[in-house]
């Protein structure tokens with residue numbers, strides 16, 4: 001009888017031993033790191049270090065204040081007083097980002113990305129030679145010509161969203177009050193099996209014209225009804241990535257002629273040209289379960305960072321396993337369907353490897369590129385089926401949330417800067433939209449939209465000021481390294497240095513948004529949305545090691561050892577520009593100036609209303625069909 005008791009004590013003893021061993025090693029490593037020589041801000045808590053204040057840094061200009069007080073490189077404290085490097089020194093950042101395989105993402109970030117759907121074989125997680133091979137295989141799906149071939153999908157979904165918004169901009173009696181709608185949503189959420197990924201609310205609209213008691217929607221009838229554009233854009237961008245990436249119709253947006261445009265997505269009919277054999281919401285639902293659980297943050301999440309063993313224990317394991325199984329099954333079905341099509345095409349062409357990806361119809365979407373790689377005879381071009389499955393979930397996760405965040409913030413910037421919005425609309429109206437529907441006319445329209453200078457400035461400025469990913473993390477995996485700095489700095493030991501010494505396992509935060517909006521680099525008005533700045537940029541911006549447009553939004557531009565910048569940036573730019581083109585020509589957006597919008601980080605940056613944190617992420621904008629906004633409604637509010 002004593003045996004089970006003894007067994008229990010042994011397990012407890014082993015657990016204590018494991019945790020103590022890890023904890024002591026951590027404390028020793030932290031105590032020895034050369035990072036301790038760097039200046040640091042006061043740490044409010046031994047256990048949490050500066051992490052709590054960092055959680056809200058997008059709203060408090062924390063990095064800017066720290067840089068002013070401490071110089072361009074400093075350490076903040078993580079869990080149990082751990083040292084973590086932050087640098088705004090552009091030479092140091094160039095070094096770290098260019099040597100991506102020496103400075104990968106820390107394991108706890110990779111684990112959470114893998115859990116968030118990417119799996120351990122997804123491009124965003126793998127390292128070294130595997131990453132190099134996968135990146136080489138996937139790159140053809142993201143060339144300028146391939147993205148151009150996806151334009152009809154971007155235009156179609158944007159049109160669908162435009163119709164939904166125009167439908168919502170109908171007389172007020174069609175629009176439920178916020179309280180009424182919210183109650184319905186809560187009831188629906190409790191009964192539905194589909195909770196929309198990444199949005200705490202389904203689309204709703206506030207009653208216009210009357211103050212509703214929350215300070216929202218009561219700005220007079222002239223502004224038009226108020227809708228949560230974040231929720232609608234999330235649906236639209238999910239539809240885009242499903243169709244453009246994998247030929248999968250999520251049907252998250254209702255069709256233009258759905259009587260009540262704010263109905264839940266799962267009630268809407270299938271609208272794709274090529275109906276999907278799968279239930280439209282099955283994959284969305286599975287994805288939502290996994291994504292939501294992976295972004296769930298708790299005390300246990302903190303412990304998992306330090307004790308890798310605990311990462312095996314998952315919140316809601318059974319539900320997660322079922323969701324994973326659904327994703328795997330649908331992924332396999334999609335792969336199998338496309339495999340048959342690709343094989344038929346190869347047989348018709350009489351070749352296994354000889355199909356020119358730019359010429360084939362099947363070569364134009366991501367899944368075809370992936371499937372062809374599983375069929376090729378060349379080892380360097382091959383991907384296994386499980387790798388392909390991981391890419392499907394990786395691209396779903398990486399491709400829709402980021403773009404919906406970017407579009408939401410762009411509409412916010414334009415709704416709070418009516419002059420820029422009017423100017424952009426006027427520029428967009430110069431484009432001749434009378435396409436005959438032929439592919440050559442869509443190509444021409446695409447070319448005009450992509451080349452429009454003011455649209456380009458607006459998009460650059462929005463991606464600069466509202467980067468959807470505000471920070472990322474890296475860990476040094478070389479035994480030791482000296483990170484060169486453009487500016488010398490004086491350590492806590494009084495010694496002046498021109499490089500930062502780091503050791504294996506030292507963690508680094510890359511402050512993407514802080515660099516994008518640094519007054520030192522961009523000038524005093526760096527935090528203002530001013531598209532005109534792109535006419536003449538300050539020379540210092542040339543030193544920013546960004547892939548695109550002197551900003552760090554898509555990360556690095558000059559890889560020396562590993563290319564980890566965003567592979568989908570052309571996809572995102574095309575989608576954003578086409579959506580703006582379609583939406584702004586038809587709809588005017590404005591915002592209740594009494595509302596204060598703040599940023600919330602949960603993988604990507606999303607807006608919420610400061611006075612309504614209980615309503616979660618949202619961006620309530622007033623919408624009207626173009627031409628109905630009277631001139632006295634035009635303000636020049638700056639964010």
Ligand code: HEM
Pocket residue numbers: 105123124125135394395398399400402403406467468469472473553554555563564565566567568569571572
């Ligand atoms: C505005 C939209 C987007 C932004 C701001 C963005 C930003 C980023 C950033 C910052 C990274 C680097 C993350 C890190 O290493 O820490 C990244 C990587 C990645 N992005 Fe994007 N992204 C966007 C859109 C997309 C789209 C549309 C796709 C796919 C269709 C995509 C696919 C990926 C993938 C697969 C990676 C991993 C690349 C690698 O590690 O080699 N992204 N993205």
